[in-house]
Amino acid sequence: MTQALDANGAPFAGTLGSRLRGDAERWRYALEAIGPFVTIGVILIAWEVLARQQIVMPFLLPAMSVVVARVFEDLVSGSLLYDTAVTLYRAFAAFAIAAVVGITLGLLIARLAAVRWFFDPLLSIGLPMPKLALLPIFMLWFGLFDMSKILMVAFSASFQIIIATWAATQSVEKELVWSARSLGASDRQTLWEVVLPAALPQVLTGLQIALPICLIVALVTEMIMGGGGLGDTMLQSARYVDSPGVFAGIVEIGFVGFFCIKGMELLRRRLLAWHQEVQKEGAR
Amino acid sequence: MSAVPAVAATADHAAVATQGIAISGVTHEYRPPRGRPVLALDDISLDVPEREFIALLGPSGCGKSTLLYLVGGFMPLQQGSIVVGGRPIRAPGPDRGIVFQNFALFPWKTVRQNVLYGLEKRGIPRDERLHRAQHFIDLVHLTGFEDSYPSQLSGGMKQRVAIARTLATEPDTLLMDEPFGALDAQTRTIMQDELLSIWRRSPTTVVFVTHDVREAVLLASRVAVMTARPGRLKEIVDTDFGEADSAEVQRSREYADKVDYIWSLVREEAIKAGAGGHL
């Protein structure tokens, strides 16, 4: 008997339905919901066992308990907070710079043809370029400490923001602008009260993409240049073959990254609360 | 495992039992992962004789598309039975061709390649495949566009490709899910005429889902009006105008009366559906 299967591998029911078959859908969802916990649980247990039984050498894979202990140690000793603060300071300072410069430039590019003409090729070239390759030049120009790190991070992240702002501003529906004009709004009013709010969602998306970039580049610049921070500490651990340190660093970075992204999502939801309501009303 | 539809055996029914569609006691629930199940279809029984053009009509959410998908075999049957051409439904198959509102063309294939797809699955030899595909492309008046991609075609043209693709496998049953819903009014009228002329020439059983009363009355020989959710069969109205020309039919008194009558049935249900506050 050939049985067709649906996309999830569940067989189609025959003619006589039964509650069990209809419930197959629900079973599937339930499995998928529990799945992550089971898988992660299994992986964590396997990790601990492999390490403890020395099936894998300890310097390659320190036991999970050791790594967790190290994370707590870092937390308690204050070094985790210090490193996180340093890295986040660099990342956020750069993010702020990139946001201000990027949004301004994006707006100018969208509105002034001359500016657009000048920057378009630069953006096309700059976006796909491995901008980190310029770090040695930044070090040459801006020194060996925070400034070159921050500027490199800002430089790396700004492209996404410029392009997102440009696209967002351009795609504001003409009708919105015309309506505002015909109701008597001046140029400046149109910009601040119509164009910017309408462009906000896409601009925020650009910022959301830029934030992880800021974190990643900040980490890498620390690894390359030293000077404290999560990246520097983790690389030092690697240099001294301190595996628990490296693994602890990965866990710590994972958490920091996770919270930053969640924070950004919350901010976005806050800022766009009005936007979604408007969209719901306008839906057919 | 064949189910015996619980309807008294008549001569008509014997014909239906061998060909045509016999829907019996079909009930269907939506079971979302979280939240309570929602009854979509409630004990639907319907006999569609071979080669009939029947319309399923009703307000949004009445389950007409769900019923169509069940006949097509795309969703598992929870309760009741559906027998097509004497065999109970197990899975989708080329005996029941489907046309969707969004055309569902394979965008990476040309018109010809799209139409060839079903023929390839049947293992028909190459020369004959090409010949048949060309026949159906010509049938829907798309000669000359064989090597175009869907992105280059208008809405009406895309729907024609979809129809040609489905017809190419010569299904006994044609399932259509609001196929002209995405087209503008003028194109829709043209497509309705073309569909009628195609159906008259190579008659298949057609199950046509729509929410447009005028379209249903014009195209179908019977209109099955469904209630608001949970969907039940409210009434089946005969709307057979024979071989008459569409324009003439639409000018006739009989047509206007039927549309009015069916619209009054649907309006009741549409209000109920609206009052329920559901999509």
Place this chain on the structure above:
Amino acid sequence: MTAGLLLSRAMPLVILALAWEAAARSGMVSEYALPSLSSIAASFVKLAGSDLYYHTARSIWRGLLAFVVAVPLGIASGILIAWFLPVRILLKPVLQCLYPMPKSALIPLTIIWLGIGDASKISLIFLGTLVPIVMSAFNGARGVDQTLLWTARSLGATEREVLWEVVVPAALPEIMNGIRTALALCFILMVSAELIIANDGIGYLINLLGEAGDYAGMFAGVITISAIGFAADRACVALTRWLLAWRE
């Protein structure tokens, strides 16, 4: 693109280049901070035959090897995770954990595991590029319009045929996006790792030249790898356009 249009697009770059040369020559800026374009070009010529070619080739070789393995493996994994429930239950949580992690955090890890030679760099780039490709293949496959799948089935396709003939082509646009992202990431990881610690490679050369005070040479190296990264991206875009010609 007409010659006139090309010229118009290139003009801003020409202007910048001229401004650069003028600033460097005028002595306004220290010769160290901003070597003139001509001296950079001279360095480039001098290095091109020997060191530059050798180190660039080593970097490209490593990156290419890692990337070429990651692409098919990533695509296959992503699609399988999307299509088969048991696979998805097992692997999707892993994917969701790995995706938001900064791939550069893997650098110290690969150093511990495999040292500072080729193996660590190749595995770094492999792991780093694998994740975005798997993710995009997964999203592409999940996002296939249900009506396409149903149509294929109703036209008589078996489940395997639906997978190969519908899901894969339908997911291709998303996959190509993922490959483009992965390609950019490949260069970033390549350069980063080599700037941190390496035996050879373009990043290593750039460091070397910088420490030796040969800033013109350093600039030449930076420009070289930037240009290659840019060219690779353009090639990817062109390939995408060719593969997805039907998108018009």
